Structure formats: C-alpha cells, structure tokens
Amino acid sequence: MKKAILTIGGGIAGIEASKTLAGLGYSVSIIEKESVLGGKINNWHQLFPDFREGSEVKEYISKSVDSPDVMVFPGTEITSIEKNDQGFYVKSNKAVAFDVNAILLATGFEIFAAERKEEFGYGIYDNVITSVDLEQRFKKGGQFYTAGGKVPKRIAFIHCVGSRDAKTGNHYCSKVCCITGIKQAIELVKLIPGVEIFCFYMDLRMYGLEYEELYKSAQENYGVQFIRGRLSEASENIDNSILIKCEDTLSGRPLKMNVDLVVLLVGMEAGEGTLNAGTLCNVGFGSQRFLSCRDAHLRRNLTKQEGVFTAGTCTGPMTIPETLENARSAALEIHKYLSEN
Amino acid sequence: MKIDGKRNVWHNYQKEIADDHFYYVRSCIRQNFFPGSEYAFLRIMKEELGKDIYDDPKHTTCTGIGYHSDVVPFETIQTVVARHFALMKESGYKNLAVSCVTSFGIYSEIVETWKEFPEELEKIRKSLKRATGREFDIPENIAHTSDIIYKFKGEIAEKQENQLVNKNTGRPLQIVEHIGCHYSKMFPTKGLGGAEFPQVLAGMIEEWGGEVVDYPERRHCCGFGFRQYLIQANRGYSLANSKKKFESMAPYQPDAVICNCPGCTMFMDKWQYVLAQTEGKFYGTGKQGIPVLTYEELAGLVLGYDPWDLGLQMHQVDSEPLLDKIGIEYDKKSKYDLTKKMSPKKVLT
Numbered sequence: 201m202k203k204a205i206l207t208i209g210g211g212i213a214g215i216e217a218s219k220t221l222a223g224l225g226y227s228v229s230i231i232e233k234e235s236v237l238g239g240k241i242n243n244w245h246q247l248f249p250d251f252r253e254g255s256e257v258k259e260y261i262s263k264s265v266d267s268p269d270v271m272v273f274p275g276t277e278i279t280s281i282e283k284n285d286q287g288f289y290v291k292s293n294k295a296v297a298f299d300v301n302a303i304l305l306a307t308g309f310e311i312f313a314a315e316r317k318e319e320f321g322y323g324i325y326d327n328v329i330t331s332v333d334l335e336q337r338f339k340k341g342g343q344f345y346t347a348g349g350k351v352p353k354r355i356a357f358i359h360c361v362g363s364r365d366a367k368t369g370n371h372y373c374s375k376v377c378c379i380t381g382i383k384q385a386i387e388l389v390k391l392i393p394g395v396e397i398f399c400f401y402m403d404l405r406m407y408g409l410e411y412e413e414l415y416k417s418a419q420e421n422y423g424v425q426f427i428r429g430r431l432s433e434a435s436e437n438i439d440n441s442i443l444i445k446c447e448d449t450l451s452g453r454p455l456k457m458n459v460d461l462v463v464l465l466v467g468m469e470a471g472e473g474t475l476n477a478g479t480l481c482n483v484g485f486g487s488q489r490f491l492s493c494r495d496a497h498l499r500r501n502l503t504k505q506e507g508v509f510t511a512g513t514c515t516g517p518m519t520i521p522e523t524l525e526n527a528r529s530a531a532l533e534i535h536k537y538l539s540e541n
Numbered sequence: 542m543k544i545d546g547k548r549n550v551w552h553n554y555q556k557e558i559a560d561d562h563f564y565y566v567r568s569c570i571r572q573n574f575f576p577g578s579e580y581a582f583l584r585i586m587k588e589e590l591g592k593d594i595y596d597d598p599k600h601t602t603c604t605g606i607g608y609h610s611d612v613v614p615f616e617t618i619q620t621v622v623a624r625h626f627a628l629m630k631e632s633g634y635k636n637l638a639v640s641c642v643t644s645f646g647i648y649s650e651i652v653e654t655w656k657e658f659p660e661e662l663e664k665i666r667k668s669l670k671r672a673t674g675r676e677f678d679i680p681e682n683i684a685h686t687s688d689i690i691y692k693f694k695g696e697i698a699e700k701q702e703n704q705l706v707n708k709n710t711g712r713p714l715q716i717v718e719h720i721g722c723h724y725s726k727m728f729p730t731k732g733l734g735g736a737e738f739p740q741v742l743a744g745m746i747e748e749w750g751g752e753v754v755d756y757p758e759r760r761h762c763c764g765f766g767f768r769q770y771l772i773q774a775n776r777g778y779s780l781a782n783s784k785k786k787f788e789s790m791a792p793y794q795p796d797a798v799i800c801n802c803p804g805c806t807m808f809m810d811k812w813q814y815v816l817a818q819t820e821g822k823f824y825g826t827g828k829q830g831i832p833v834l835t836y837e838e839l840a841g842l843v844l845g846y847d848p849w850d851l852g853l854q855m856h857q858v859d860s861e862p863l864l865d866k867i868g869i870e871y872d873k874k875s876k877y878d879l880t881k882k883m884s885p886k887k888v889l890t
Binding site for chain 1: 547550756793
C-alpha cells in the first residue's frame with residue numbers, strides 16, 4: 201500500500217510538491233479552502249521579468265494534478281490533527297478525514313490589505329488601486345481608464361506598501377513588489393502611449409536575473425521615472441485625481457504631485473490559513489508570523505514536528521520560480537523521511 | 542469617494558469616553574478668543590445633558606505653548622500637569638474633560654511617558670509634593686471636550702432647533718472639519734477616527750444634517766504650529782500654510798469650517814482677514830470669508846442658542862452669511878452690545 205501525504209493548500213507550491221510526490225510513488229491528497237486550485241497565480245496577468253502569460257503557469261499547474269495518485273478536495277479546511285503511530289489523523293470541515301504518514305503545509309500568503317495604510321486612501325479614493333487590482337484590469341483587456349472614465353496621463357506607483365514598514369508590523373521585504381511595479385509600469389506605457397509613470401521607492405531591490413535589466417529598460421526605453429521617497433499621504437482632488445505628498449530624499453525637498461491614478465505595490469503576509477494550519481500542527485511561527493523551519497540554512501522544509509513539512513510562501517516571501525523549487529525540495533525531504541521511517 | 546471606506550477606518554479608532562462627572566480644564570486660547578465656546582459647552586453639559594462637570598477656578602494653563610516653544614522644560618510641564626491632577630483628585634473627580642487640543646496632547650503625552658518611564662512619574666510625584674504638598678492620581682479617563690460632544694451628539698440632535706441645511710436650497714451645508722494636530726496625530730488611537738480620517742467633527746456634522754467636505758489639504762496644519770507663529774520672522778510661514786488650506790478648500794465652496802482646536806479656530810479665522818487685506822482674496826462668496834466656528838458654537842447654534850451669546854461676534858470672519866443660510870434669526874443691533882443679557886434658549890423668543 202502506498203504511503204499517504206496530505207498537502208494543505210492548493211496553490212503552486214502545494215500542487216508542485218504533490219505532483220513530485222506522486223511521481224515518487226506516493227498517494228497525495230490536496231485540500232484547498234477555495235473552490236479552485238492555483239492560489240494567487242489566478243490573479244496574475246503577466247509574469248516578471250519576461251512578461252510571460254500567468255495563464256501558462258496556471259495551465260502547467262492544472263495538468264500536474266491530473267494523476268490517479270493525486271486527490272483534490274476543494275472548499276475544504278482542516279479542523280483537527282491527531283498524531284498516531286502511523287503518522288496523522290486529520291479531520292476537515294467536510295465529511296472526509298485523512299489517515300496520512302506526513303503532512304505538507306503549503307498554505308501560501310495573503311496580499312497585504314492596503315486599507316491598513318490609511319494615509320494612502322485605498323478603499324476610499326476611487327483612483328487608488330493595488331498592484332493586484334491592476335493585474336485584474338490588465339486581464340480584462342481593452343482601453344485603460346481611471347475610475348472617472350479618463351485616459352490617465354500621469355500614474356504613480358508606490359513601493360513597499362505593507363513591507364519594510366514598522367507601522368504595519370511588517371519589517372521584512374516582500375521581494376516581488378519592486379519588480380512587479382517595474383513590469384506593470386512598462387505594461388502601462390505600452391498600453392497608454394504618452395503616459396507619465398513615477399515610481400516612489402525607498403530603495404529598489406532587484407533580486408533575480410534579468411530584473412536589473414528590466415529596471416534599466418524601464419528608464420531607458422519606457423521613460424519610467426524613479427523618485428526616492430516614501431509617500432506620506434494621498435488625497436482626492438475635486439476632479440477625482442489624487443494629490444500625493446512625499447519627500448524626495450535625493451534632492452532633500454518635499455514633493456507634491458497630482459496624478460490620475462495611484463498604484464500601491466502591496467506586499468505579502470502570512471494569512472489566516474497559515475496561522476490556523478501552523479497552530480494545529482504546532483510548528484511555531486517566526487517573528488514575522490510566517491511558519492518556522494527547523495534550520496534556516498540546512499532544513500528549510502522541515503519543521504520542529506516530525507512528519508510535518510513546509511513548502512512555498514507560508515515560510516516567507518518568494519517568487520514563483522523560488523516557490524516551485526522550494527516545493528520540489530519539500531517533496532524530496534518528505535521522500536527521504538518516509539523512506540527512512 | 543467611498544464613504545463606507547472612511548467608516549471602516551473610523552471603526553478601528555473608537556475610544557472610551559466617560560459618561561458623567563467631569564473635571565473641566567479650560568483652554569488659554571479658547572477662553573480668551575472664543576469665550577462663548579466654553580460657556581456654551583458648560584451650558585450644554587449642565588442644562589441640556591444634565592451632566593455633572595466642575596469648572597475649577599484654581600486650574601491654570603498647562604504651559605503647553607511654552608513647552609512647544611522650548612521655554613518650559615519637560616520636568617516643569619509634567620509638574621504643572623501633576624498639579625492639575627492633584628486638584629482633580631481633591632475635588633473628587635476622575636474624568637478629565639480637556640478644552641484645548643494642545644493640552645489634550647500634553648496630558649496624553651505625559652501620561653504615556655509615565656507609563657513608559659515609571660521612574661519619571663515617581664520623580665514628578667516627589668517634585669509636586671515638595672513644591673505644593675499635593676498628591677495626585679492619574680485620571681481614569683481623559684477626553685477632549687469634542688469627544689464628549691461627539692458622544693452626546695445624538696442627545697443634542699434630539700433637542701435640535703436648527704438643521705445644518707441651507708434653507709434656501711434644501712441642500713445639506715457643506716462643512717470643512719479641521720482637527721488639531723495634537724488631537725490625534727501624536728496618538729492616533731486617542732482620537733475618534735484616528736489621524737487620517739478623524740470622525741470626531743465629521744460625526745457631529747453628519748448627525749446634525751450637514752455634509753463633510755473632503756478636500757486635498759484636509760490633513761494640513763492650520764498654520765499655527767507654535768514656533769512658526771510665535772517667532773515673528775516665521776509668521777509668513779504660518780500664513781502660507783493657512784493659505785494653502787484655503788486655496789485647496791475654496792473650489793468646494795464650503796459654507797463653514799469647524800475646528801476642535803482653539804488655535805486652529807483662531808488662525809483659520811484671523812488669517813482670512815490678513816489674506817483679504819494683503820491680497821484682496823476672499824474664500825467665501827462675494828466679499829466674505831468662510832465662517833470658522835468651534836464645535837461648541839456649532840452645537841449651540843444647532844440647539845437654538847443666540848449667536849451673540851455664543852460669541853460669534855468675536856470672530857474675524859462674519860458668521861451672518863452662515864446664520865442666514867441656516868435660517869437663524871439674530872438681532873443685528875445687539876451684535877456688539879455689551880449690556881445685552883444672555884438670552885434664554887431660543888433666539889428672539
């Protein structure tokens with residue numbers, strides 16, 4: 201009889217790890233709280249740094265679960281976990297329970313709720329949107345208008361919204377927002393000829409290969425302007441455009457500008473799903489509320505609980521390639537554990 | 542603009558406000574420049590709401606203006622505040638009702654300091670005992686008086702004589718609400734609605750029939766800012782800040798400005814006169830400025846108090862255009878009549 205694994209979370213990490221485990225001869229059950237698999241990949245239009253369609257990755261992911269050894273339970277959440285001699289007995293909110301030899305936590309992240317940065321007016325001012333909202337607009341296609349039906353002439357991107365920000369309690373860098381902003385700025389320039397784009401940043405963190413090149417290209421080929429300064433506040437003008445204020449820290453002067461649209465580059469947070477699963481499994485949390493690993497250098501997919509593993513952004517911000525690699529790594533750690541036990 | 546978004550922010554910043562038995566501490570600026578405001582507040586509390594509030598003649602300035610101008614040291618102002626708390630204790634009260642926003646910030650800052658640095662509290666206890674022989678307790682509840690009016694805005698609405706509606710057009714009055722910086726910018730959780738979208742005045746305006754004007758420079762300082770006004774060479778900076786606000790709100794054609802800080806009321810009222818004289822610029826309709834009122838004056842008008850009993854004749858900008866819009870009757874001749882006696886509640890009954 202095949203050994204069984206329960207993957208909690210049906211995003212790209214959970215699916216990639218499950219596919220790998222099925223390929224190694226295990227029986228895998230994936231439970232996903234949402235009605236569809238894929239997690240946040242469902243939101244993205246094009247991916248950085250090469251503008252690949254997000255739907256291509258989603259398609260690859262969808263095919264991954266097309267295996268007799270992978271069972272998917274959408275709309276399902278765990279309610280209790282008991283440890284036994286064989287592994288774990290896991291109950292869910294549905295009429296289904298799981299007897300498994302190992303558990304993989306792949307609960308992913310949540311998008312930072314931009315309303316918490318009250319001074320930016322998200323959820324109040326019509327022309328303040330998030331990078332996730334912008335992806336949805338790109339996915340819809342067609343002409344791009346502001347909330348008032350104007351073709352925007354000037355757009356501001358605000359970096360580090362909910363990241364590296366003591367006020368929100370998130371001291372960490374979310375890693376993907378800088379390059380997302382640059383990708384989206386270029387997409388807007390392509391979509392709206394003549395539009396002026398200003399990116400307000402603390403410092404730009406171009407982690408991956410080709411990111412720095414894209415940043416240069418944004419300036420040289422698309423005229424995107426970068427202003428070092430953190431936004432202090434946004435306000436709505438009588439014509440629904442947005443007045444923004446910040447300090448230009450390179451020139452050392454306060455800056456005030458009217459723009460037609462503000463895009464908040466929102467970061468990643470550990471969500472409720474991670475909190476619940478991490479608490480039920482008693483794996484512990486880091487200072488920034490992501491799941492703890494047993495060893496930050498050598499055992500990144502292992503937790504302090506024998507038989508409980510992690511994959512993907514439930515342990516901290518990652519890009520899509522990093523998430524997929526981390527998921528494969530988790531699968532191999534589980535394989536090693538089950539081979540030895 | 543999505544008003545529900547604002548309301549969601551407001552829900553995150555509610556505060557406990559005592560229900561009764563207040564020890565009242567007056568404001569240096571309010572009682573000198575808008576004395577009818579403090580009179581109206583006490584009258585509303587006692588006569589309209591039936592509350593117990595004690596106006597202690599032994600109370601002094603908090604020295605906040607000196608503190609923020611760097612002439613009063615922190616130890617000194619802490620001891621002055623400690624004396625106020627001692628007076629409150631001796632009078633048998635535990636709830637502080639603060640008229641001034643600067644003082645509200647001072648009391649909040651000092652109490653927070655004592656929480657963070659208990660050794661500082663012990664030092665001040667000894668200083669006060671040595672200097673005056675007094676002992677004090679930290680208040681159980683500290684509220685700005687605008688918080689208290691906000692809390693009872695519904696009860697005031699039940700007795701409302703005048704709606705904040707333009708009687709000629711039927712349109713709700715368009716009112717700018719301006720919050721003093723020291724009300725919630727220092728400690729957002731101590732202000733109703735927080736620092737970004739304060740609810741304290743907005744709630745009153747909406748409860749009494751008006752609409753709030755949200756204009757781009759809504760959060761900007763009124764221009765007082767202590768150093769930039771008290772140092773004569775900096776006064777142009779003070780004026781420039783006020784002008785920035787008026788230029789920003791003018792396109793919305795507000796009917797009035799309401800402030801909870803006495804300093805803001807003074808500067809937004811009096812700088813309009815200076816701007817009119819120096820630049821010939823009027824921000825209201827015709828050759829008028831925008832009337833700037835305190836929330837106590839607004840509550841008094843809503844309750845039907847005589848405008849001159851409320852001291853509206855003390856304002857630089859004439860309030861008559863606002864009174865006419867609401868439909869409040871007033872006696873033009875008695876505006877500056879110092880022999881006039883306080884009217885009973887209704888105007889010209």
